Amino acid sequence: MLSLLPSDNTMKRSLLLLIFVTVIACSCTTYQIGTLESLDADPNFEYKTDDLTVTYDFWAQGGQLRFTITNNTESPIYIDWTHSNFIINGYAFDYFADSETIRSAEVYGSSSVSGLINLNPSSLTLVPGTKKTTEGTAAGYSVVQRDARSKQVPPRSFVLAKVINLAFPFRRLKGDSIKFTAENSPMTVRSYIGYAIDKEMQDLTFLDAEFYVAQLEQTSSITKVQEAEAFDRFYIRD
Numbered sequence: 473m474l475s476l477l478p479s480d481n482t483m484k485r486s487l488l489l490l491i492f493v494t495v496i497a498c499s500c501t502t503y504q505i506g507t508l509e510s511l512d513a514d515p516n517f518e519y520k521t522d523d524l525t526v527t528y529d530f531w532a533q534g535g536q537l538r539f540t541i542t543n544n545t546e547s548p549i550y551i552d553w554t555h556s557n558f559i560i561n562g563y564a565f566d567y568f569a570d571s572e573t574i575r576s577a578e579v580y581g582s583s584s585v586s587g588l589i590n591l592n593p594s595s596l597t598l599v600p601g602t603k604k605t606t607e608g609t610a611a612g613y614s615v616v617q618r619d620a621r622s623k624q625v626p627p628r629s630f631v632l633a634k635v636i637n638l639a640f641p642f643r644r645l646k647g648d649s650i651k652f653t654a655e656n657s658p659m660t661v662r663s664y665i666g667y668a669i670d671k672e673m674q675d676l677t678f679l680d681a682e683f684y685v686a687q688l689e690q691t692s693s694i695t696k697v698q699e700a701e702a703f704d705r706f707y708i709r710d
Contacts, residue, residue: 500692504642504708505700506535508661509686511654517703519681523549524625524667526679528703535638535706537661542630551623551631552673555666558636561659567634568621622673640685642708649689657684 508530513519517528525542532538537558543549553568625631640659652658665679691697697707 501694502642502644502710503691503694503697504645505689505691505697506640506685506706506708507687507689508683508704508706509654510681510683510704512681513683517683519679520544521679523669523677524679526663526665526681528663528681528683530638530683530706531701531703532637532706534708535640537636537638537663539633539663540630541625541633541665543625543627546627547669548627548671549625550668550671550673551625552621552666552668552676553623554621555676555678557662557664559660559662559664560638564664565636638706640706640708642710644710645688645690648691649687651687652685654684657686660684 510517510528513526513528517530519526519528521544523543523545525544526539527542528537528539530536530538541551554566556567557564558567559565623631638659638661654660660682661684662680662682666673666676667679668674668676700707
């Protein structure tokens with residue numbers, strides 16, 4: 473008598489196929505692409521004066537504050553790192569530290585992000601953060617090479633500033649994207665740079681450029697992430 477039940481081999485193959493499909497489905501990586509806008513720099517993320525041009529680039533996993541400083545003049549210009557800061561959501565960090573190593577802030581070093589950004593994981597959405605000045609605000613550091621107190625930029629040349637890892641955190645969004653204004657953005661970044669024409673740096677001029685996360689877009693396509701690479705963007709993966 474013919475049996476209508478599947479054979480053991482057929483059942484095993486079906487089970488293996490089910491397991492394979494489940495593993496593939498669970499292994500899909502979700503990405504987010506962040507886009508920044510600037511309150512001060514031009515559309516190319518360049519901040520220009522007669523003396524200097526500062527060109528910013530944020531592209532990296534989690535975002536980086538990375539910029540070059542170009543001397544537009546025919547005389548040397550001196551960057552004073554002891555009077556320069558990077559500022560995240562209103563909290564100021566020093567570019568220079570007088571120690572054997574420089575510590576560069578990993579601003580989003582934990583799930584609580586030290587009060588600099590407020591994420592609401594229970595609703596799986598982003599909530600704009602508030603500035604806090606508690607002792608734990610600057611938690612999370614990575615050691616990088618030591619900097620000099622100042623930097624000479626020769627005429628018609630450029631230097632690369634120390635790279636700051638922003639490590640923006642991943643949280644799933646309600647929907648495919650979310651937009652922010654300068655007022656409610658989960659992250660604002662300012663670069664405050666002091667420089668002088670004279671070597672003694674007695675008369676400092678300051679460049680103050682601010683940026684904010686204007687949009688987060690979610691995708692499962694690594695190709696879309698690769699195609700999105702630009703100076704005004706960064707990406708995150710879960």
